[in-house]
Amino acid sequence: MSTIRDVAKEAGLSTGTVSKALSAPKTVSPKNLAKVQIAIKKLNYKPNMLSQKFRNKQSKTIVVLVPDIANLFFAQVISGIEFIAQKKGYSVLLGDTRDDIDREQEYIKMVETRLADGIINLRPYIEGDSMLPNDGVVAVSAGGCENTPYPSVRIDNAGASKKVVNYLLSLGHTRIGVISGLANNPHTLDRMAGYKAALELAGIEFDPDLIYEGDFKYWSGMNAAEYFYQLEDKKPTAIFSMNDEMAISAMKGFLNHGLRIPEDISITGFDDRQVSRYLNPALTTVSQPAEKIGERSAELLLQLIEGKKPNQTEFVLPYDFVIRESTAPIK
Amino acid sequence: MSTIRDVAKEAGLSTGTVSKALSAPKTVSPKNLAKVQIAIKKLNYKPNMLSQKFRNKQSKTIVVLVPDIANLFFAQVISGIEFIAQKKGYSVLLGDTRDDIDREQEYIKMVETRLADGIINLRPYIEGDSMLPNDGVVAVSAGGCENTPYPSVRIDNAGASKKVVNYLLSLGHTRIGVISGLANNPHTLDRMAGYKAALELAGIEFDPDLIYEGDFKYWSGMNAAEYFYQLEDKKPTAIFSMNDEMAISAMKGFLNHGLRIPEDISITGFDDRQVSRYLNPALTTVSQPAEKIGERSAELLLQLIEGKKPNQTEFVLPYDFVIRESTAPIK
DNA sequence: CTGAAAGCGCTAACAT
DNA sequence: ATGTTAGCGCTTTCAG
Numbered sequence: 088m089s090t091i092r093d094v095a096k097e098a099g100l101s102t103g104t105v106s107k108a109l110s111a112p113k114t115v116s117p118k119n120l121a122k123v124q125i126a127i128k129k130l131n132y133k134p135n136m137l138s139q140k141f142r143n144k145q146s147k148t149i150v151v152l153v154p155d156i157a158n159l160f161f162a163q164v165i166s167g168i169e170f171i172a173q174k175k176g177y178s179v180l181l182g183d184t185r186d187d188i189d190r191e192q193e194y195i196k197m198v199e200t201r202l203a204d205g206i207i208n209l210r211p212y213i214e215g216d217s218m219l220p221n222d223g224v225v226a227v228s229a230g231g232c233e234n235t236p237y238p239s240v241r242i243d244n245a246g247a248s249k250k251v252v253n254y255l256l257s258l259g260h261t262r263i264g265v266i267s268g269l270a271n272n273p274h275t276l277d278r279m280a281g282y283k284a285a286l287e288l289a290g291i292e293f294d295p296d297l298i299y300e301g302d303f304k305y306w307s308g309m310n311a312a313e314y315f316y317q318l319e320d321k322k323p324t325a326i327f328s329m330n331d332e333m334a335i336s337a338m339k340g341f342l343n344h345g346l347r348i349p350e351d352i353s354i355t356g357f358d359d360r361q362v363s364r365y366l367n368p369a370l371t372t373v374s375q376p377a378e379k380i381g382e383r384s385a386e387l388l389l390q391l392i393e394g395k396k397p398n399q400t401e402f403v404l405p406y407d408f409v410i411r412e413s414t415a416p417i418k
Numbered sequence: 419m420s421t422i423r424d425v426a427k428e429a430g431l432s433t434g435t436v437s438k439a440l441s442a443p444k445t446v447s448p449k450n451l452a453k454v455q456i457a458i459k460k461l462n463y464k465p466n467m468l469s470q471k472f473r474n475k476q477s478k479t480i481v482v483l484v485p486d487i488a489n490l491f492f493a494q495v496i497s498g499i500e501f502i503a504q505k506k507g508y509s510v511l512l513g514d515t516r517d518d519i520d521r522e523q524e525y526i527k528m529v530e531t532r533l534a535d536g537i538i539n540l541r542p543y544i545e546g547d548s549m550l551p552n553d554g555v556v557a558v559s560a561g562g563c564e565n566t567p568y569p570s571v572r573i574d575n576a577g578a579s580k581k582v583v584n585y586l587l588s589l590g591h592t593r594i595g596v597i598s599g600l601a602n603n604p605h606t607l608d609r610m611a612g613y614k615a616a617l618e619l620a621g622i623e624f625d626p627d628l629i630y631e632g633d634f635k636y637w638s639g640m641n642a643a644e645y646f647y648q649l650e651d652k653k654p655t656a657i658f659s660m661n662d663e664m665a666i667s668a669m670k671g672f673l674n675h676g677l678r679i680p681e682d683i684s685i686t687g688f689d690d691r692q693v694s695r696y697l698n699p700a701l702t703t704v705s706q707p708a709e710k711i712g713e714r715s716a717e718l719l720l721q722l723i724e725g726k727k728p729n730q731t732e733f734v735l736p737y738d739f740v741i742r743e744s745t746a747p748i749k
Numbered sequence: 750c751t752g753a754a755a756g757c758g759c760t761a762a763c764a765t
Numbered sequence: 766a767t768g769t770t771a772g773c774g775c776t777t778t779c780a781g
Contacts, residue, residue, distance in 0.1 A: 090758055101768045106760060116766060136531040138758040141472040142773060151512075156500065157709075162493045169487065169514040173521070178533075181482075181510045183500040190504070200467040202509075305692055332693075339696040361636055362663075362691075365670040367698045378488075421774055432752045437776055447750060469774040473757060752781085757774105765768075 089130040097126035109134065146203055149388060150180040150194050153209045160358050160377055161209050164229055167381020168207055175389055177204075184210070191218050198224045204392045207384050211273040212236065225391045229384035230377070232273035238391065238400035240384040244274060247373045247406050248281025248327070251355050254371075254408070255325045256289050259417035260353060264323030266311040266333045268303045278329050278357065297323055301333050308333035312340025324352060324417050331356035331363050331372055338366070338413065349415035359409060368412035376404050420461040428457035440465065477534055480719060481511040481525050484540045491689050491708055492540050495560055498712020499538055506720055508535075515541070522549050529555045535723045538715050542604040543567065556722045560715035561708070563604035569722065569731035571715040575605060578704045578737050579612025579658070582686050585702075585739070586656045587620050590748035591684060595654030597642040597664045599634045609660050609688065628654055632664050639664030643671025655683060655748050662687035662694050662703055669697070669744065680746035690740060699743035707735050 095102045100119055108115045108123040115123070126132070140146050151168055153161045165179075172179045180203055182194035191210070195218050197203045208219055211231040219226045220237035228239035235241075255263050265282055268275040286293055299314050301307030311333060315322055328334035334356035338348055346352055348368055356363060359374035383402055390397045426433045431450055439446045439454040446454070457463070471477050482499055484492045496510075503510050511534055513525035522541070526549050528534045539550055542562040550557045551568035559570035566572075586594050596613055599606040617624055630645050632638030642664060646653055659665035665687035669679055677683055679699055687694060690705035714733055721728045 091760095092758080102759080103761080103769075104767055107767090110760085114766075119767080133527075133530045133532075135472075135758055136528075136533045137468075137472045137475075137477060138532075139760085140533075141466075141468045141757095141775095142759045142761095144468075144773075146468060148511075155497070157490065157494045157497045159488065159490055159493070162490070163488045165512070166486070166488045166514060169512055170516075173514075178528075179512045180479075181496070181500055181512050183497060183504075185501075196464075197467075197509075199464045201469075202467045305696060308696075335693060336696045339698060339700075342698055360693075362666060362693050365636060365639075365667045367670060367673055369670075422776095423774080433775080434753075434777075435751055438751090441776080445750075450751085466774055470776085472759095472773090473775045473777095475757075750781105753779090755776105755778085757776090759773090760771105762771090763769085765766100 089132045091132070091134070093130055094123065094126045094132050097130055098122040144201070146201060147176060148178045148180055148203045149205050149207060149385070149392075150182045150197055150203045151207045151209065152182045152184060152191060152194055154184055154186050156181065156183045159360055160230070160375070163377035164209060164381035164384075167378035167383075168229070168385040169381075170378075171382050171385035171389070177389065182206075188216070188218065195219065195221060195224055205388045207388055213271065213273055225388065227384050227388045227391065230375070230380050232277045235401075238387055238397075240380050240387060240402040240404065242375055242380075242404050242406045244277035245281035245284065247357070247408065248278040248329075249285045250281075250408050251357075251373060252282050252285035252327055253288075254410070255327065255353060255355065255414065256285060256291075258325070258353065258414065260323075260325035261289075261291055262294075262297065262321075262323040262325070264297045264299065264311075264315050264326045266299050266301050266308060266326060266328040266337060268301060268329050270300055272303075275329060282327060296321070301329075303330050303332065305332045305336045308336030309340045312337040312344070316341065316344050316346075322352075325414070326352065326354045328354065328356050331358045331360045331370060334370055334372070334413075335363070335366065338368075338370075349413050350418070353414040355414060359407075364411065366413075371411045371414040372409060374407035374409050376406065379404055420463045422463070422465070424461055425454065425457045425463050428461055429453040475532070477532060478507060479509045479511055479534045480536050480538060480716070480723075481513045481528055481534045482538050482540065483513045483515060483522060483525055485515055485517050487512065487514045490691055491561070491706065494708035495540060495712040495715075498709035498714075499560070499716040500712075501709075502713050502716035502720070508720065513537075519547070519549065526550065526552060526555055536719045538719055544602065544604055556719065558715050558719045558722065561706070561711050563608045569718055569728075571711050571718060571733040571735065573706055573711075573735050573737040575608035576612035576615065578688070578739065579609040580616045581612075581739050582688070582704060583613050583616035583658055584619075585741070586658065586684060586686065586745065587616060587622075589656070589684065589745065591654075591656035592620075592622055593625075593628065593652075593654040593656070595628045595630065595642075595646050595657045597630050597632050597639060597657060597659040597668060599632060599660050601631055603634075606660060613658060627652070632660075634661050634663065636663045636667045639667030640671045643668040643675070647672065647675050647677075653683075656745070657683065657685045659685065659687050662689045662691045662701060665701055665703070665744075666694070666697065669699075669701075680744050681749070684745040686745060690738075695742065697744075702742045702745040703740060705738035705740050707737065710735055
């Protein structure tokens with residue numbers, strides 16, 4: 088493997104000149120520039136970027152902390168992040184923590200040890216159970232929740248939930264079941280707040296029997312359907328699911344019991360997976376701008392890394408409430 | 419930011435000793451080891467890994483080349499890759515190429531310039547349109563096709579397709595439509611080969627009118643349904659879709675026209691997305707071991723990187739054909 | 750077991 | 766415009 092020194096020797100120049108020929112070609116005479124290029128070609132020289140980064144004291148890398156990369160929402164956010172990072176000459180290191188806080192710590196250490204310049208965290212902030220914020224590591228939260236104590240990009244989860252429930256209410260539903268995420272999950276909290284706010288506004292009393300605690304994964308939607316089904320005449324007439332996955336599998340669960348959607352029971356989701364519009368029936372849901380969240384958070388982080396003071400460090404992006412076929416007026 | 423030199427000074431030792439205290443603690447006297455630890459704590463010293471990597475001439479990083487990270491199949495493969503990489507102390511750099519060959523080149527350059535030690539490519543090999551294999555960059559292909567000219571991990575696409583079509587045939591279907599990927603896509607080719615093989619075995623003539631060329635994305639399944647629907651009495655009675663996405667949206671398309679699945683038309687998918695079992699009707703499909711493909715390919719790559727000669731460089735993993743509700747005997 | 754010192758490949762003063 | 770040289774932070778001989 089040839090070094091810059093080999094190139095210099097081959098071209099009959101100094102390493103300094105070669106270095107400049109590479110980084111600032113116009114400061115080198117055309118004649119020597121040509122010599123350098125020939126030498127590079129001849130030796131098949133490739134600069135050692137490890138050395139460059141070391142020398143320049145910056146990794147030009149960001150790490151993306153993600154609880155589960157095989158979750159489509161996260162994957163889409165990452166797609167947005169990568170797009171911006173690439174454009175600005177940064178690489179993205181994937182930090183799939185699989186919900187393990189120790190792994191999270193490992194990745195944070197990467198920026199402390201100069202392997203990365205900053206972090207984008209896709210895991211929502213939980214007080215007392217979070218390694219971020221952390222002195223000396225620049226980070227931004229993407230797709231998180233209210234009250235995140237460091238720069239963040241997200242939607243208004245409570246507001247969106249309230250809107251969904253309001254819609255269900257306007258359809259005449261008064262017994263609205265919810266399939267939530269884990270009780271202490273910040274998204275669960277924000278979205279539950281919206282649910283309660285809508286209920287209160289309508290003067291309907293909160294009924295804890297109408298809440299089924301899931302975990303945002305498919306299987307728990309099935310279980311939720313079983314639970315609600317066995318409530319019999321106390322069964323809800325509409326379901327507000329806190330994500331699409333659980334809504335989808337809950338639909339399947341109800342269908343298995345011979346219930347028709349939306350005739351017998353209305354269902355709404357949250358996130359708007361790509362698949363949701365092709366479902367039978369197509370799912371009414373909240374569409375999160377996942378890619379945009381990724382792009383915006385990458386832009387924010389890069390500004391922070393490069394020492395520019397952004398005039399805003401909390402971005403609340405617009406969402407879309409999309410009404411499809413899984414909801415109908417109460418019979 | 420403190421360096422190893424600061425620690426040495428603080429501890430009253432040499433940098434060499436501190437270095438050894440970190441990398442090989444047992445070669446340092448307990449007394450000095452303790453001194454080092456105290457100094458590290460006092461100065462809050464973190465080793466500069468950029469420097470370490472530079473010095474050690476290895477990045478301990480692999481790049482994963484992926485056409486589209488927001489595709490669930492890829493995301494699952496990556497999940498498997500990350501799992502193994504992490505375990506072996508490697509980081510994974512995400513290379514979302516968005517199907518742009520120039521971006522692919524960029525990422526390959528990363529291993530040439532020492533930023534990464536190797537590559538896992540999730541884009542299937544296409545002769546004459548591939549930057550890999552490439553002298554001097556160690557790479558493995560994951561989830562690709564037959565005839566990949568470098569180490570690879572995949573399933574038997576042709577075999578799986580043949581199995582699906584055989585099943586449809588056994589149900590009495592003889593006019594079997596296919597929703598393919600782009601015509602020159604290797605997966606399309608392999609899967610089409612399986613389709614044709616099954617037909618030939620059954621003595622059924624291949625009918626080009628029964629092939630609809632899609633692109634593996636949702637929207638093209640919708641279009642395919644329109645196409646097949648307007649074939650009227652020449653309409654197929656079963657559809658073999660080359661992935662789940664297109665199968666799902668095709669179902670929706672047929673449903674929109676009042677066709678019942680599977681009573682009026684059977685449909686099969688390929689890949690087995692998580693959602694597929696919760697569909698209405700649940701989708702009959704081929705289940706690819708995506709995570710396993712990722713894990714195995716990471717293991718392979720790391721062996722290659724570390725100079726061990728693996729005794730096998732082509733892995734064909736088992737798939738699963740799972741029969742659900744979207745297929746039925748012909749009426 | 751420990752310290753001194755060289756050097757990885759590159760860049761950036763600085764001098765010419 | 767070009768060459769010389771010091772040095773980034775770390776590891777690793779090599780002596781002691």
